[in-house]
Amino acid sequence: MHPVLATSETKAVPIHLVDRASWPGLRETLDPAAVAFAEAAGFEPRPGRHALLPSAEGALAGVLFGVDPQDRPGRDPFLPGRLPALLPAGTYRFEGPLAEPRLAALAFALGAYRFTRYRSGNDRTEIHLVPPDGAGDDLSSVIEAAYLARDLVNTPSNEMGPFELEEATRTLAAKHGATVRSIVGDALLNDDFPLIHAVGRSSARAPRLIDLTWGDADAPKVTLVGKGVCFDTGGLDLKPESAMRLMKKDMGGAANVLAAAHMIMSRGLKVRLRVLIPAVENAVSGNAFRPLDVYRSRKGLTVEIGNTDAEGRLVLADALTLADEEVPDLLVDMGTLTGAARVALGPDLPPFYTADDALAAALARHAAAEHDPLWRMPLWAPYDAMLESKVADIDNVATGGFAGSIVCALFLQRFVSAAKSWVHFDIFAWTPATKPGKPEGGECQAARALCALLAERYR
Numbered sequence: 001m002h003p004v005l006a007t008s009e010t011k012a013v014p015i016h017l018v019d020r021a022s023w024p025g026l027r028e029t030l031d032p033a034a035v036a037f038a039e040a041a042g043f044e045p046r047p048g049r050h051a052l053l054p055s056a057e058g059a060l061a062g063v064l065f066g067v068d069p070q071d072r073p074g075r076d077p078f079l080p081g082r083l084p085a086l087l088p089a090g091t092y093r094f095e096g097p098l099a100e101p102r103l104a105a106l107a108f109a110l111g112a113y114r115f116t117r118y119r120s121g122n123d124r125t126e127i128h129l130v131p132p133d134g135a136g137d138d139l140s141s142v143i144e145a146a147y148l149a150r151d152l153v154n155t156p157s158n159e160m161g162p163f164e165l166e167e168a169t170r171t172l173a174a175k176h177g178a179t180v181r182s183i184v185g186d187a188l189l190n191d192d193f194p195l196i197h198a199v200g201r202s203s204a205r206a207p208r209l210i211d212l213t214w215g216d217a218d219a220p221k222v223t224l225v226g227k228g229v230c231f232d233t234g235g236l237d238l239k240p241e242s243a244m245r246l247m248k249k250d251m252g253g254a255a256n257v258l259a260a261a262h263m264i265m266s267r268g269l270k271v272r273l274r275v276l277i278p279a280v281e282n283a284v285s286g287n288a289f290r291p292l293d294v295y296r297s298r299k300g301l302t303v304e305i306g307n308t309d310a311e312g313r314l315v316l317a318d319a320l321t322l323a324d325e326e327v328p329d330l331l332v333d334m335g336t337l338t339g340a341a342r343v344a345l346g347p348d349l350p351p352f353y354t355a356d357d358a359l360a361a362a363l364a365r366h367a368a369a370e371h372d373p374l375w376r377m378p379l380w381a382p383y384d385a386m387l388e389s390k391v392a393d394i395d396n397v398a399t400g401g402f403a404g405s406i407v408c409a410l411f412l413q414r415f416v417s418a419a420k421s422w423v424h425f426d427i428f429a430w431t432p433a434t435k436p437g438k439p440e441g442g443e444c445q446a447a448r449a450l451c452a453l454l455a456e457r458y459r
C-alpha cells in the first residue's frame with residue numbers, strides 16, 4: 001500500500017465535500033458550535049474554500065471543503081488535491097457519499113506529493129487518507145506509478161543519466177519479477193541501433209537500449225517504448241538557455257512507460273509486456289552527430305539530420321523498429337517530443353496519434369473516465385512530404401516548421417509496419433505551475449488512461 005493511504009478508519013478525521021446545494025442539509029447534522037466557528041471564520045460552500053471544525057474540547061473534529069456543484073462540473077476536477085497543503089498532519093477520510101470516490105482519493109493523494117530528495121529539513125507533512133469505497137482496487141498502484149514518474153522526472157540530470165535510468169528500470173523489474181537486458185555504448189553499433197548510438201555517443205555517459213520483459217510469453221504482446229533523453233542540450237543545434245533549462249524532463253516518456261508498466265504488472269494483466277527505453281544524453285562534444293549527417297537506421301531507411309535537436313524521434317525510431325520486429329498486438333510510444341504539441345494543446349492535454357480508430361475511441365473514453373486527459377491529433381498523410389530529404393530517404397525535421405507534432409508522429413510512423421496497432425503520445429510530463437493535485441514539476445501523463453484501456457482488454 002502506498003504510504004499516503006491509511007489502512008485503518010480509527011481516528012481518521014472526516015472531510016466533508018460540500019457545495020451550495022448540499023451545505024444546508026449537512027450543516028444541520030454538524031455540531032452547531034463548530035458550524036458557528038467555521039462561518040465566523042468565513043467559510044462558504046464555494047469551490048476551493050475550506051474550514052477546520054473544532055470539537056468541544058478544541059480538537060480537530062472535521063474538515064469542510066467546498067467543491068463544484070454536482071450539476072455544474074467545475075473547471076478543475078482535481079480541486080480536493082488542494083487539501084493536503086491545507087491540512088495539518090494526520091489521517092483523514094471522506095465523509096458521506098462521493099460523486100466520484102476514485103477521483104477524490106486520487107486528487108488528494110496526488111496533491112500530497114512532494115519532491116524531497118534534496119531537502120535536508122523535514123518538509124514532508126505526514127498526511128494520510130483512508131481510501132473511500134469505490135476508489136478502485138488498483139488505487140495504490142496508480143498512486144505509486146504517478147509518484148514514480150514524478151520522482152524520475154524531478155531528479156536532476158546529474159543523478160538521472162542513462163545508467164541511473166537503467167537502474168530505476170531494474171529496481172522496478174525486481175519488484176515484479178521482470179527481466180531486464182541492456183545494450184550499452186558501442187554494442188549499440190554491433191547490435192544495429194545506429195540512431196540511438198549517433199545521438200548518445202557524444203555524452204560521457206554511455207547511451208543504451210534498456211529492454212524489460214514480463215509476463216506469459218504466449219499472452220498478447222504489448223510493447224511500450226519511452227523516450228529516455230536524460231538531458232537535451234539540443235546537440236550542436238544547441239537550445240537557447242530558456243529552452244534548455246527544463247530538459248532534465250526529456251526522459252519523461254521513459255518515466256511514464258515505467259509508471260504504466262508498474263500499474264500493468266501490479267494488476268497482473270494478461271499480457272506479455274515489453275518496455276523499451278532508448279536512454280541517451282543529447283550532449284555536445286567533438287564526436288557529436290552533426291546537422292546534415294546521414295545515418296542508416298535499423299529499419300534500413302537512411303535519415304538525414306536536419307536538426308540535432310530533433311533527437312527524440314531518432315532514438316525512438318530504432319527502438320520502435322526493434323519492437324515492431326516481433327509483431328506486437330499493441331505498440332505504444334511516449335515521449336516529450338515537440339514544443340509544438342504544447343503550442344497546440346497546452347501542458348495538460350497531450351496529443352496522441354494512431355491509425356486505429358477503435359483504439360482512439362477507447363483511449364478517449366478511458367482518458368475521460370480516469371481524468372487523465374488526452375486529445376487525438378491526425379496522422380495527416382499529406383504532410384508526409386514535408387519530411388523529404390534531398391539526399392536521404394527521410395529528414396528528421398520538416399521544412400517550413402509547421403505542424404511540428406504531426407510531422408514528428410509521421411516520422412515515427414515510418415518505422416512501424418508490422419505491429420497490429422500503434423499509438424504515439426507526445427507528452428509534456430511537466431506541470432509548469434502548481435495546480436490542485438499537480439505540484440509544479442514532473443508529471444505522469446497518459447499512463448493511467450492507457451492502463452485502464454489495457455485492463456479492460458486484458459484483465
Ligand code: BES
Pocket residue numbers: 232234250307309310311312336337338339340397398404428
Ligand atoms: N525535447 C524536445 C521537445 C520539447 C521541448 C518538449 C520543450 C517539451 C518542451 C525535443 O527533443 C525537441 O527539441 N524538439 C524540437 C524539434 C524541432 C527541432 C523540429 C522542438 O520541439 O523544437
Ligand code: MN
Pocket residue numbers: 232234308309310311312
Ligand atoms: Mn531536442
Ligand code: ZN
Pocket residue numbers: 229232250309311312336337
Ligand atoms: Zn528532446
